[in-house]
Each structure stands twice: as structure tokens, then as C-alpha cells.
Amino acid sequence: MTHPITLRVNGVPYPLGVDAHATLLNVIRDQVALTGSKEGCDDSECGACMMLIDGQPVNSCSYLAVQADDTEVTTVEGLAPDDKLAPLQEAFLVEGAVQCGFCTPGMLISATCLLRDNPHPATDEVRIALSGNLCRCTGYDGIVRAVLDVAASRSADPRSIARPAVSRHER
Amino acid sequence: MTMAPERTPFIRSDGKEKVTGAGRYTADLNLTGQLHAKFRYADHPHARILSIDTAAARALPGVFAVLTWEDVPDVLYGGSVNDRRLFAKEKVRWEGDIVAAVAARTADLAAEAAGLIDVRYEVLPPLTDFAANAEADAQLVHEAWADYEADENLGLSGNILGHSSIVKGDADAAMAGADVVVKSRYVADASQGAPIEPRAIVADWQGDKVTVWSSTQVPFAARSGIAHTLNIPESQVRIIVPLLGGGFGSKCDFHFEAHVAALARATRRPVKLVFSRREEFLAPDHRREGMIIELETGASRDGRLVARRGRLILDKGAYCGEGGFFAQMAAMHACGPYQIDAVNVDSYLNYSNQQPSGSIRAPTAPQACWALEQHMDELAAALEMDPAELRRRTLIGEGDEGPAGQVFEEIGAKQTLEAALDMIGYGRELPEDEAIGVACGWWPSFGVPSGAYVKLNRDGTGTIVTGAMESGTGAVMGLPLLAAEALGMKAEDFSILYQDTDAGPWDMGSSGSQTTFNNGRAVVEAATEVREKLLDLAADDLEVSRDDLVLADGTLSVKGSPDSSVTIATLAGSGEPILGKGSGDVPEAPAVDASGCVGRLGLESFLAPQLITQAARVKLDRDTGVIRVLEVAAAHDSGVIVNRIGADGQVYGGVLMGIGQALSEATWFDDEGRQLNPGLLDYKLQTASDAPEINIRWVEIDTPNAGPNGGKGVGEPPSVPTPGAIGNAIAKLVGRPIDRLPMTPERVWEAIHGGPEE
Numbered sequence: 001m002t003h004p005i006t007l008r009v010n011g012v013p014y015p016l017g018v019d020a021h022a023t024l025l026n027v028i029r030d031q032v033a034l035t036g037s038k039e040g041c042d043d044s045e046c047g048a049c050m051m052l053i054d055g056q057p058v059n060s061c062s063y064l065a066v067q068a069d070d071t072e073v074t075t076v077e078g079l080a081p082d083d084k085l086a087p088l089q090e091a092f093l094v095e096g097a098v099q100c101g102f103c104t105p106g107m108l109i110s111a112t113c114l115l116r117d118n119p120h121p122a123t124d125e126v127r128i129a130l131s132g133n134l135c136r137c138t139g140y141d142g143i144v145r146a147v148l149d150v151a152a153s154r155s156a157d158p159r160s161i162a163r164p165a166v167s168r169h170e171r
Numbered sequence: 172m173t174m175a176p177e178r179t180p181f182i183r184s185d186g187k188e189k190v191t192g193a194g195r196y197t198a199d200l201n202l203t204g205q206l207h208a209k210f211r212y213a214d215h216p217h218a219r220i221l222s223i224d225t226a227a228a229r230a231l232p233g234v235f236a237v238l239t240w241e242d243v244p245d246v247l248y249g250g251s252v253n254d255r256r257l258f259a260k261e262k263v264r265w266e267g268d269i270v271a272a273v274a275a276r277t278a279d280l281a282a283e284a285a286g287l288i289d290v291r292y293e294v295l296p297p298l299t300d301f302a303a304n305a306e307a308d309a310q311l312v313h314e315a316w317a318d319y320e321a322d323e324n325l326g327l328s329g330n331i332l333g334h335s336s337i338v339k340g341d342a343d344a345a346m347a348g349a350d351v352v353v354k355s356r357y358v359a360d361a362s363q364g365a366p367i368e369p370r371a372i373v374a375d376w377q378g379d380k381v382t383v384w385s386s387t388q389v390p391f392a393a394r395s396g397i398a399h400t401l402n403i404p405e406s407q408v409r410i411i412v413p414l415l416g417g418g419f420g421s422k423c424d425f426h427f428e429a430h431v432a433a434l435a436r437a438t439r440r441p442v443k444l445v446f447s448r449r450e451e452f453l454a455p456d457h458r459r460e461g462m463i464i465e466l467e468t469g470a471s472r473d474g475r476l477v478a479r480r481g482r483l484i485l486d487k488g489a490y491c492g493e494g495g496f497f498a499q500m501a502a503m504h505a506c507g508p509y510q511i512d513a514v515n516v517d518s519y520l521n522y523s524n525q526q527p528s529g530s531i532r533a534p535t536a537p538q539a540c541w542a543l544e545q546h547m548d549e550l551a552a553a554l555e556m557d558p559a560e561l562r563r564r565t566l567i568g569e570g571d572e573g574p575a576g577q578v579f580e581e582i583g584a585k586q587t588l589e590a591a592l593d594m595i596g597y598g599r600e601l602p603e604d605e606a607i608g609v610a611c612g613w614w615p616s617f618g619v620p621s622g623a624y625v626k627l628n629r630d631g632t633g634t635i636v637t638g639a640m641e642s643g644t645g646a647v648m649g650l651p652l653l654a655a656e657a658l659g660m661k662a663e664d665f666s667i668l669y670q671d672t673d674a675g676p677w678d679m680g681s682s683g684s685q686t687t688f689n690n691g692r693a694v695v696e697a698a699t700e701v702r703e704k705l706l707d708l709a710a711d712d713l714e715v716s717r718d719d720l721v722l723a724d725g726t727l728s729v730k731g732s733p734d735s736s737v738t739i740a741t742l743a744g745s746g747e748p749i750l751g752k753g754s755g756d757v758p759e760a761p762a763v764d765a766s767g768c769v770g771r772l773g774l775e776s777f778l779a780p781q782l783i784t785q786a787a788r789v790k791l792d793r794d795t796g797v798i799r800v801l802e803v804a805a806a807h808d809s810g811v812i813v814n815r816i817g818a819d820g821q822v823y824g825g826v827l828m829g830i831g832q833a834l835s836e837a838t839w840f841d842d843e844g845r846q847l848n849p850g851l852l853d854y855k856l857q858t859a860s861d862a863p864e865i866n867i868r869w870v871e872i873d874t875p876n877a878g879p880n881g882g883k884g885v886g887e888p889p890s891v892p893t894p895g896a897i898g899n900a901i902a903k904l905v906g907r908p909i910d911r912l913p914m915t916p917e918r919v920w921e922a923i924h925g926g927p928e929e
Contacts, residue, residue, distance in 0.1 A: 035199035036192020038416070040367045041448040045851035048367055076192035089190040093182050096816040099824065100643025101189030102368040102416030108190065124860075131858040134851065136367050136417050137643050139823030140859040 005069035009034065010078030018065040025049045025060035028075060036076040036105045040134070047133035050106035051075050057113045059132075076105035079112060087153065088112060091146035099137035107133045111147045120151050181662060181814050183648035185414065185641070194414045197371035197386040202441035205373070206235055208434050209281035209444075210427075211271040211288045212454065213263030216299075216844035217312075217524040218292035220259060225271060228284040233276035236437040237284065243433050244402045250424065251322040251495025252332060254313055257400050257429055263292070264312055264489035265524055266845050267454040269427075274434040274442045299844040301486035301523040302463055304330040312489060312522035325495050326770045332487050333520035335499035335770030337506060337574050340513030345478035349469025351553045355546040359538035359912035360837035361461040361486065364531045365856060368416020369446040370455070372428055374435040381432050382409045388418040388642050389425070389680030392493075394672045396425025397432055408432075412670035415681075418642040419828070420530040421457040423682045424493045452849030453526070458838060460497060460528030460535065461486040464542035466505060468550050474564040481505040481516035485535065488527035495520070497528070497535050499774045504539035504891075506574040507547075508584050508613040508782055509565045514574045518770075524844045530682060532825065533614055533887035537832050537894050538912060544610035544895030545908040558899065559597060559609055562588055562784075566611060576764035577776035583808030583870040584611065587784040590868045594804035595786035604793070605801070608899025609786045612891035614684065615777035616876075616883045618757040621689035622676025625654055625697040626750035631725055631740025633660060633701075636668045638678030639690035644886050645817035646686035650694045652813055653879055657698035658705075659722040660739065676754070684884030687813055688779075689755070691879035696753025704749050708742045758876040779876045781888045782808040785826070787863075787896040791904040796920030798901060800830050800863045807888060808870040811881035815869075822867050822889045829893020831857045837913050 002017035009032050018027050023042075028051070029035050037060060040048035044059040051060045052074040079086045085093075088111055092098050097107075107130065114121060114129040121129065126147045127140070135143065188194035225237040240258035247253040259268045271288050275281035298304050298312055312330055313319070321327045326334040346352060373384040381403075387393045390410040398405040415422070427444060435442040446454065462485050469478040483501045487494065502518040528534075551558040566584040573579065588611060591597075595607055624636040635654055641647035651665035668674050678690060702722060709727035710717045719730050728736035743749050763776040788802040805822050812818045835855040839847040848854045873881040894912060902908040905922045 029199075034192070035195070038196070038368070039198070039445075040369065041851050043448065043850065043852070045448070046367055076190075080191055085187070085190065092190050093186040096820045098183070098186055098189050099645065099820055100366070100368065100415060100417035101185070101194060102196065102366075102643075104189050105192050127860040127862070131860040134367060134856050134858065135824075136365060136419065136828070136856065137824045138820055139825075139827035139865060140862045141823040141865060142820060144859065 003066050005066055007032065007068055007071065007073050009073045010075060010081065020066060022065045023061055024051065024063045024065045024068050027065040028060065028073070034075055034077050038102055038105060040102065047106040047110065048103050050109040050133065052109060052113060057110055076108055079108055087150045088115070088146065091149045095142040095146040095149060097138060097142035097146040103133055103135040107135065107143060115147065115151060120155060123148065181649070181652060181816055183645055184667065185648060196368060196414045196416050197373060197384050198445045200373050200384055200413065202373060202375055205441040205443050206274040206276060206438055207278040207281050208431055208442050209273050209278065209285045210269045211285040213259065213266055213268040213270060214290060215263060215292055215294050216266045217295040217297045218263050219295060220261060220263065221291040221293055223270065224289040227287040227289065228273060231280065231284045231287060233280045234273060234284045235440065236274045236434055237288065238272045238433055238437060239270065242437065244400065246400050246402065247319070248396060248400050249491045250493035251325055252327060252491035253320040255490045265526055267456070267526055268489070269430065272430045272434055274438050297524045297843045299524055299840065299842065301461065301521045302484045304521050304523055305519060312524060322495060324770060324772050330522045331519055332491055332522055333495055333498040333770060335502050335518045336768055337502045337514055337516045337775055338767030339574055339576065342478045342480050342513040342515035345513035346467065346469040346480060349477045350472045352467065352469045353546065353550045353553050354467045355542065355549055357464045357542035357545065357910050359462045359541065361528065362459040362832055362836045363452060363838055363854060364419035364421025364457060365854065366417030366419055366421060369448055369451040370422060371445040372431045373441060373443045374432040375441040376435055380407045380409065381435065382411065383428050383432055384411050384413055385428050386415055386422060387412060388415065388422040388640055388682055390640060390670060390672050391638065391677050392425050392680060393428045397429045400429045401433060410672045412640065415642050418681060419532045420534065420682065421455055423530050423680065424457065426455060448851060449849045452854065453846055456490055456492050456527035457529035457531065458526050459531040462501065462538045464505065464539055466542060466546045468546065470550055470554060472554065474554055474556055474561050476509055476511040476565050478513045479506060479511045479516065483518040483539065485518070485520045486523055486525055486528060487520045488523055488525040490527045492527050492529045494529045494534065496772045496774055499770055499772050501535035501539050503574065503774060503777065504536045505543055507540065507543045508567050508611055510567055510571045511574065525840065532828060532890050536612060536614060536891045537829060540610065540612040540891050541894040541898055541912055544892065545898045545902060548899045548902060549908065559588065559592055562609065562611055573776060575768060575775035577761045580875045581872055582780065582782060582874065583872045584782040586870040587782050587806040587808055590806035590870060591784040591786040591804045594806065594866050594868060595788060595802065597786060604904065605788060605790050606900045606903035607786055607788045608896045608903065609784065610892035610895030610899060611784045612888065613777060613783065614781045614884070614888040614891055615774065616688045616779040616781065616878065617683040617685040618760070618778050619679045619685060619689055620754060620757055621678050621693045622752065622754045623690060623693040623697045624750060624752050625694065625701050627701060627739065627743040629744045631738060631743050633658065633665045634668060635665055635694060636675050637690055637694065638675030639686050640670055640678065640681040642681035644821060645814060649687065649814040649817055650691065653691050653694050654698040657695055658702055660725055684886040684888070687882050688878035688884050691813065691882060692755025693753040695879045696755045697751040700751025700753065701749055704751070705739060705742060708747065709737050712737050779874050779883050781883050783888050783892050785892045785896045787893070787900050789897055789900040791901065793923055796916035796923065798834055798914065798919060800897060802864045803893065804866050805889060806868045806870060808872055809885040809888065810874050810877045810883035811871050812869050813880065813882050818869070818885050819867055821885045823865050825889025826865050826893050827857050827862050829890040830897065832890065832913060833894035833897040834913055835915065
């Protein structure tokens with residue numbers, strides 16, 4: 001038996017029928033067909049599946065799709081809605097924060113949320129905020145630098161602050 | 172010695188798809204009509220199979236195929252020893268042995284069906300003690316070992332899969348004459364590559380030809396493996412690797428592609444396999460080997476190393492795979508990058524009923540280096556000499572002789588030592604709960620054949636077609652830098668066609684830190700052929716001699732008269748195909764006198780060796796035994812660096828992996844050989860908040876026999892000395908070395924508070 005729900009994913013409404021036990025991650029990947037969010041562990045250990053639900057980060061592998069009914073879901077695909085990279089995405093590329101890229105979607109979601117809530121984090125605050133997102137390639141060095149770069153450039157030029165895509169969905 | 176200049180960061184061409192979520196990894200692919208695969212694994216780590224009844228599984232609605240050994244050709248395969256089948260036949264030899272495979276409409280159905288297969292066993296005693304397995308009266312893991320097709324240089328005999336010795340001079344006599352002799356024994360636990368992407372495979376047959384999308388580091392090995400085990404020509408197998416979510420060696424070797432291809436053939440449907448995280452720990456025949464390391468070194472009062480004896484025992488697990496060379500590699504790391512007068516190191520690679528060990532980032536090196544470098548600090552203490560000074564006196568330099576008689580050319584070992592000491596501020600005053608440890612290591616460059624094509628497009632851009640594999644390191648992403656340099660173009664002008672066995676020439680894959688070293692040479696050669704063609708065409712076009720032409724900024728112009736010129740785009744747009752191919756000459760291995768050595772597999776010397784020194788500053792909490800690494804200084808001789816942003820990334824990631832191996836990463840087993848911690852909560856990777864400040868310095872030496880433009884490898888070496896440097900810092904704080912790896916809080920606490928010795 002399936003349950004009717006509506007997910008608004010990156011601003012687009014999707015009326016869906018989902019199994020009661022289906023995870024949000026599987027529904028987004030299989031039914032909404034956005035595969036940017038990754039499954040690394042299916043147990044909230046790695047953070048590769050991280051999405052925002054009404055602006056709050058969750059590990060979508062451990063969140064039921066039915067719980068997300070009538071919410072705003074933001075995935076990595078929603079971070080650059082106009083085919084122009086968000087500053088954080090640009091910074092990830094410039095700082096070598098991307099190697100294999102499998103953790104990148106969750107890492108970007110996590111970092112986007114951090115900078116929204118704490119626009120000028122200290123290095124330790126960045127490291128702690130990202131410690132729920134495992135990366136095996138980069139040693140986190142480039143990732144932390146990328147986040148700090150974006151924070152610094154925002155303080156240098158307030159006009160350049162692109163409000164994160166997530167903020168549009170805050171209620 | 173020259174220091175790397177700051178270069179403009181080079182943005183990798185697969186970057187945009189990775190930060191937007193648009194990039195496709197294997198698990199992101201779905202084909203119309205696709206079924207889902209699940210395996211039935213061994214129910215006991217060591218048991219004789221009496222019967223397999225698949226009737227109940229086949230009867231489940233939605234199940235399309237259940238395969239066992241009876242359904243595929245009866246073929247043995249392996250790396251250096253053909254010792255296994257796709258499906259276990261007479262025996263299961265570890266908990267990840269595959270007994271059957273199921274394809275069903277959904278993954279849940281496939282899992283249910285796998286559970287319905289009725290397998291009867293005669294349970295055998297698990298042979299988990301890999302050292303005891305070498306004893307004469309031990310039960311055999313492989314009763315038919317003598318019939319196996321095996322590399323004769325291994326010395327396969329019973330449970331001993333490989334035996335290597337490295338012998339130089341008379342170590343016994345030299346030891347007897349030493350002023351000081353130190354003996355040590357260290358034990359390293361097994362650990363995992365643990366890429367964040369669990370592996371995935373999709374197979375689809377069209378006629379007699381199968382296309383397999385696989386998250387492998389070695390697509391050409393996967394192609395050979397399918398062809399061999401399913402008894403079809405390689406031309407009927409095409410492997411495509413979508414974006415690969417990391418490997419660290421664990422996705423090397425041929426693994427599960429043939430199982431999925433066989434299911435797809437049996438069902439006449441595409442079949443998809445995606446591993447759970449638990450399977451990613453349990454099923455691959457790839458983990459870092461457990462190891463026992465016994466070392467004895469004799470020195471003169473002034474710190475000359477007069478003799479080294481060593482005995483190493485490595486756990487190979489149930490099957491050989493591509494790890495047959497581990498005994499010899501470990502023996503080289505028990506010698507290390509030091510000048511030693513006489514050497515006698517014996518190294519054994521033993522079968523057991525454990526998960527097979529395979530190449531994980533610098534196989535054998537971090538554990539052997541951890542043991543050797545702590546042993547060196549013990550020797551320094553016995554000599555009442557500063558550990559850095561002992562290394563300063565004994566590290567290899569130009570003209571020195573290696574353990575098998577290799578004479579080194581210009582080499583940066585000593586420079587890396589001084590650079591690391593300088594960066595960390597060695598000798599400075601520290602709080603009483605902090606200490607600095609230093610470790611040195613080395614790793615070879617592997618010279619193997621490799622190939623690439625370069626072709627120009629009609630608009631003057633280029634395409635590199637390569638067999639090389641991008642596991643995330645950026646090695647393939649950096650190839651356009653080399654082609655652009657040869658052709659007076661911009662790196663951004665090139666696209667890359669890669670990870671498709673029907674396109675690029677054969678390549679060893681993303682293994683052995685050798686992509687830049689070998690495929691880089693191939694790309695330079697292919698681009699040079701294109702350059703020659705461009706010069707010919709432009710000379711015709713401009714009616715001048717080739718020698719009068721300059722190629723730069725996408726234009727060929729006549730020296731001294733820049734107005735007389737033609738662009739690459741004009742020449743390429745004429746319709747004349749402009750393409751080049753390259754392989755590059757494989758550098759010869761250094762000459763050695765290995766007449767006293769046994770088990771020779773070509774690694775008793777190191778081609779274009781990479782040298783590393785790392786220094787680690789750590790902090791100890793005496794009440795809990797918890798170690799925190801505060802700072803790591805990493806100095807590397809990897810030759811001339813092609814792409815600084817990529818090379819730095821290898822060090823940051825490799826050092827953090829090394830810290831994990833030092834402190835938290837181990838696969839624990841129960842008495843029967845079952846993994847106790849196959850998940851990321853209990854197998855603890857380092858997080859962003861665990862990571863220390865990591866400082867890097869490149870010692871760029873134009874090493875003879877190096878790769879393109881003087882480059883060597885860089886992927887594996889960063890992990891090699893990290894556990895040793897941390898271990899030496901801990902030993903200073905605790906008063907004695909921790910003799911088990913990883914150096915967990917429990918083990919450190921017991922060393923401080925006098926707990927039971929393991």
C-alpha cells in the first residue's frame with residue numbers, strides 16, 4: 001500500500017505515492033529521479049545523503065519519505081538553480097575540495113547550512129559543523145578552506161552575498 | 172633542490188558535474204527492464220559444502236535467476252595464483268565467499284530469495300591464526316594448492332602463498348660485530364580502504380556482447396576477468412566506469428563483474444548490483460593485511476647501520492588476488508630508505524580463513540614502516556643519539572647502495588628529513604603532554620606499459636583518449652596540462668575520453684600511483700606526434716621550413732615574422748585528421764645483485780623511488796589514553812609536480828588516512844574469522860574535527876628515470892610514514908613504543924598504566 005504525499009524538491013512540487021517504509025533518499029533518487037544525493041552507508045554514518053528539510057539538514061537515508069510530506073526539500077541540485085555555480089560550489093573547485101566527489105553533495109548541503117546560520121565561522125566551528133560528513137579523499141583541508149573563503153568574501157563585499165537557495169524555503 | 176613555485180590552481184574538468192550533483196556514479200544508472208542482484212555469502216568462514224538447494228529461492232515470484240557454481244564455466248582465476256572460482260564449489264574459505272547469486276525484480280526480493288537458498292555444510296575449524304598456518308602440521312586452506320597455476324617466483328607451498336627474502340652480505344657476522352643491537356616485535360591489525368561509495372555494477376547484454384558499468388579502479392582487469400571466467404573473448408566485453416567514488420586500492424582487481432554479467436545473461440535483462448555499507452566491508456577480497464614484524468638492527472656507536480635482520484609474517488587471507496607481491500614489498504619496507512651494510516630479511520605471506528588482503532594505498536608499507544621507524548627510535552635511544560640525527564646519518568643519498576645492491580641516483584631522502592624537521596620546529600619546547608615524532612619512508616614508481624591517443628577537433632580544441640582511470644585523485648584530470656604544454660594550447664582546450672575499454676588503450680588502472688608516471692608519458696608522446704603533424708601541415712601552408720616555425724597560443728607562426736601564421740583551428744578545420752598515439756618508453760628497473768634473494772618478483776629494487784619524511788606533533792590525555800594529532804609536517808620527493816592542487820590533495824588525504832590507521836582504524840575479527848565492526852560507527856574514519864593542521868613541502872628533484880617532465884607518483888606515499896611518526900611521538904610521551912597498530916586509547920592507556928601486554 002502506498003501513501004500519497006507531496007514533496008516540494010528544490011521548489012518543484014512532486015505528488016507521489018510512497019511505501020510507508022521508503023526512505024526520503026530512495027524516493028528522491030528513484031521516484032523524483034534526482035541522483036545527486038548519495039547513499040554511502042544507509043545508517044546516518046557518512047552524511048553523503050544529506051538534504052535540507054524546511055532548511056534543516058537531515059541524513060535522508062534515515063528519514064522516512066512520509067515524514068517529509070508537505071515540506072520543502074533542498075538537495076545538491078537545488079544549490080545552483082540558475083545553472084550558475086553558487087559561491088560555495090566555486091570555492092570547492094578552486095580549493096581542491098573535490099576529489100572523487102561522492103561526499104561532495106552532502107558536504108555542500110552541510111556547509112551551506114552552516115554559512116546560513118553562522119556567516120563567519122571560526123575554523124574549528126567549520127570542522128565541527130562538517131564532522132557528520134565523511135570524506136576519504138581530501139583530508140578535509142580544501143573543504144574547510146573553501147568554506148572559510150566564502151565566509152571571508154562575503155564579509156569583504158556584502159553585495160556579493162547570494163542568499164543561499166535554502167533560505168527561500170524557510171517557513 | 173628546488174621548491175615548487177605557487178602555480179595557478181587548475182580546476183579539474185569533472186569538477187562542475189561533481190559539485191552540482193549532475194555527475195553519474197554507477198549506482199545512479201538505471202536501465203529499462205533492469206533486475207536487482209544479491210549474493211548469498213558463506214554461512215561459515217571455513218566449511219565444506221555438502222549441498223546447495225535453490226528450489227525455494229527459484230520458486231519465489233519475482234525471482235528471475237539463481238546461479239551457483241554449476242551455472243558458470245568451471246574456471247579457476249586469481250592474480251599470481253589461480254586459486255578461486257566465482258562461486259564456491261567444494262569449500263567456503265572466508266565469510267565473504269559467494270555461494271550463490273540471485274536476480275529479482277527488486278533488491279528486497281533478491282535478498283529474500285538469497286536467504287531461502289538451503290546450503291548444507293560440514294563446518295571445519297577456522298584457520299584464522301595466519302602465523303600458525305605456516306607450521307608443518309597445520310590444516311590447509313587450499314588442499315589442492317599444488318595443482319594451482321601460480322607464479323613460480325612466489326614459492327607457493329601449502330599455506331605459505333609467498334616467501335621472499337632480501338639478502339645482502341653476511342648479516343649474522345655483521346650483527347655479531349655491532350656495538351649496539353636492538354630487537355623489536357610489532358603486530359599490525361588488518362584495516363580497510365573504505366571508499367565512501369559502496370561498489371555498484373550494472374550489466375547489459377546486446378547480442379553476444381556485454382557492457383558492464385562498474386565502480387572499479389581497474390577496468391581492463393575487470394574485462395579480462397569476465398572474459399576468463401565466462402569463457403568469452405575480451406572483444407565481447409566492454410567495461411565503462413562512470414564517475415568513481417574513491418577506491419584507495421579496495422576497488423582494484425577483478426571482483427564481482429562476472430557474477431552480474433552471468434545473471435544478466437541468464438535473465439536476458441539488465442542486472443544491477445549495489446553493495447550495502449556492510450557488504451562493502453565484508454565482501455571485497457581487499458583489505459590491508461594484518462602483519463607481524465620482527466626486526467633486529469646492529470649499529471656502530473656513531474650510528475652506522477651494520478646489520479638488519481627481519482622476519483615478517485603477513486595475513487593473505489583466503490585467496491591470492493593481485494596481492495602476491497606483498498611479501499617482497501613488505502621486506503623492502505622492513506629495510507627502508509637507509510644505508511645498511513648487511514641485510515637478511517625473510518617475509519612470508521600466509522593463507523588463512525580471513526578476508527583476502529589486497530592492495531590498499533601503499534600495500535604493506537604503513538604497517539612495516541610504522542614498525543621500522545619505531546624500531547629506529549629504539550635504536551637511537553640505545554645509541555643515546557637524537558632520532559633525527561640517526562636518520563640524518565643513515566638515510567640513502569646519491570651513490571648509496573640499497574638492500575639488494577641498487578645504486579641510487581639523485582634522490583631527495585635527506586632533503587625531506589630536513590624540510591620536515593624545519594616545518595614542525597623540531598627541538599622546540601613543548602608542553603609536557605605533547606611530543607614530536609619523525610618517520611621516513613619510501614615507495615617505488617611502477618613502470619608499466621600505458622597508452623593514449625590525442626586528436627584535434629575541427630575548432631582547434633583537442634580530445635585525449637586514454638585507458639587511464641580516474642579514481643578521484645585527479646591524475647587523469649591533470650593529463651591535459653601535459654598535452655597542452657606539448658601543443659602550445661590551453662589545458663582547458665582538451666576534453667578527455669576515459670574509463671571505457673572500447674576506447675582507450677590497455678592500462679593498469681588506478682593503482683600503484685602510476686597514472687601520471689606512465690600514462691603521462693603516453694600523452695606527451697601522443698601530443699608530440701600531433702605537434703609533428705601540425706608542423707608539417709603549417710610548413711606546407713606557409714611555405715617555410717619546419718625549423719622556422721613556432722607553436723604557441725594555438726598558432727603556428729614563422730620566427731621573426733609573426734604576421735605569417737596559421738592557427739591550429741585552421742589546420743584542424745581543413746578536414747585532415749590530426750591525431751597521435753603514444754605509449755612512451757617504460758623506464759628500466761635499476762640493476763641489482765639479488766643473487767642471495769628468494770621469491771623475486773622484481774621489487775627488490777625501487778624504480779625512481781619516492782621519498783617521504785613526516786613529523787607529527789601529538790597530544791596525550793594520560794587519563795584516557797586518547798591521542799590527538801595536532802600537526803603534521805609532510806615533506807615529499809615525488810619528483811617535479813605536474814599539478815600542485817592535485818598533489819597537495821593526495822598528501823592531505825593520505826596523511827589523514829595514515830592518522831586513521833595509526834589511531835582508530837582496524838577490522839576486528841571473532842575467533843571464527845567473522846568481522847566484528849563492518850560499519851562506519853565501529854570502524855572509525857577520521858572526521859573534519861579530528862584532522863590536524865597539515866603542512867606540505869615538495870622537494871622537487873629532476874630524478875633520472877622519472878615520468879613526464881621529471882614527475883614521479885604521489886597517490887600512495889603520503890600514508891606510508893604517518894603511523895610511524897605518530898607512534899614515535901606517542902612513545903616519547905608514554906616511555907615506550909606501542910607495539911600494536913592501531914594505537915587505540917585502550918592500548919595507549921595500558922602502556923601507561925601497565926595493563927596486560929597483548
